[in-house]
Amino acid sequence: MKMGLNRTTIIEMAANIADERGISNVTLKVLAAELGVKSPSLYKHFNGGLDELNKELMLYGWHSLESKITKVAIGRAKDDAIMAICYAYRNFAVEHKGLFEAMQWYNMYQSEEHLQATQGMVSVFFQVLDSYELDEEQKVHIVRMFRGFLQGFSSIESHGGYGNPLSLNESFDFALKTILNGIHDLQGGMGK
């Protein structure tokens, strides 16, 4: 029976499985079962098999994240926009533990495609930073710093790697304020 599957449906199901049942359950076997087909059928949609699917899952994740942070940045500016973006990033990672993990697999798929996938998110940062008085190099440093911090913090948090019982919200806030202060210091007057 024709189930009318397509790449998007399949990828979304994979993302779901990753989040609900853990990334180790993202296999053609499980995926096919969830979709009501047999695993060889998936090759009709993903010629490259599991590898290609994982790559697409990664790209899908970065695009989803980009869309989230783009939305929250609308109508906000400066520190307010940055805080919103960062919280959106972190929330995404915590709400999509499995998908977020899949997104980190770019090691195997180090490619132009991946750079482009993250480029969307990077652009949002740059756009917001445009309203500060910073030169281009400074902006690059700042975006790199945010990306590094967000990815690391979210990853550690979502894996339960921060043992101390102290509030993670406060730590996250503290860190963002620290970086923002750093940005303000770079500007002649004060920004905010």
Add this chain to the structure above:
Amino acid sequence: MKMGLNRTTIIEMAANIADERGISNVTLKVLAAELGVKSPSLYKHFNGGLDELNKELMLYGWHSLESKITKVAIGRAKDDAIMAICYAYRNFAVEHKGLFEAMQWYNMYQSEEHLQATQGMVSVFFQVLDSYELDEEQKVHIVRMFRGFLQGFSSIESHGGYGNPLSLNESFDFALKTILNGIHDLQGGMGK
């Protein structure tokens, strides 16, 4: 023939394979071949098979990193010590791409053991932070911030995720200075 293998030798070989041939080659098959035995023999050392081996590899990595940063922190204090620790962390990640990746797998092995493995590194940070005038909560925030940033930045860098050609050293330096400034601001007088 008895090859005189033991857990340590095997784990070190696994780390080597991860770094030299990529983490996807850390399989019992490849590992056994490199060690000159057949793969079932490895179960004599790792009852839990590949899973247990991966877990031990992760722990081994964190312990190695702890040892590196402990060494570089000796004889240094304050900002100087922190900078040294951070550079040691980043160098480790870049020099041990595969192992560093394995270290991030604590998702599957979320355990008391893992918390303890990273605790070593955390302790070094706390010790250094003791010479600043900070209260305990502030120290926790700061350590979390460093851990998040270091893990994320190193991970992105070692996967070639930062597309822009601008110097990564400068970005890393910029970020560290920014965090250090944040610390100084928390202190009544100035620290350094």
Add this chain to the structure above:
DNA sequence: CTATAATAGCTAATATAATTAGCCTAAAAA
């Protein structure tokens, strides 16, 4: 509206790696 082609599913077969069972001998210990 029919004939044809392409698509998306299926089953059966193959390949690769992990794992288990059970044997065997070198080394260690009694």
Add this chain to the structure above:
DNA sequence: TTTTTAGGCTAATTATATTAGCTATTATAG
């Protein structure tokens, strides 16, 4: 020297990915 244990092996099993080739449904061309 005898016994035990540890660490290797081969053979068999299991699990999943993948390939090959068949078939029916859907879409398209005439």
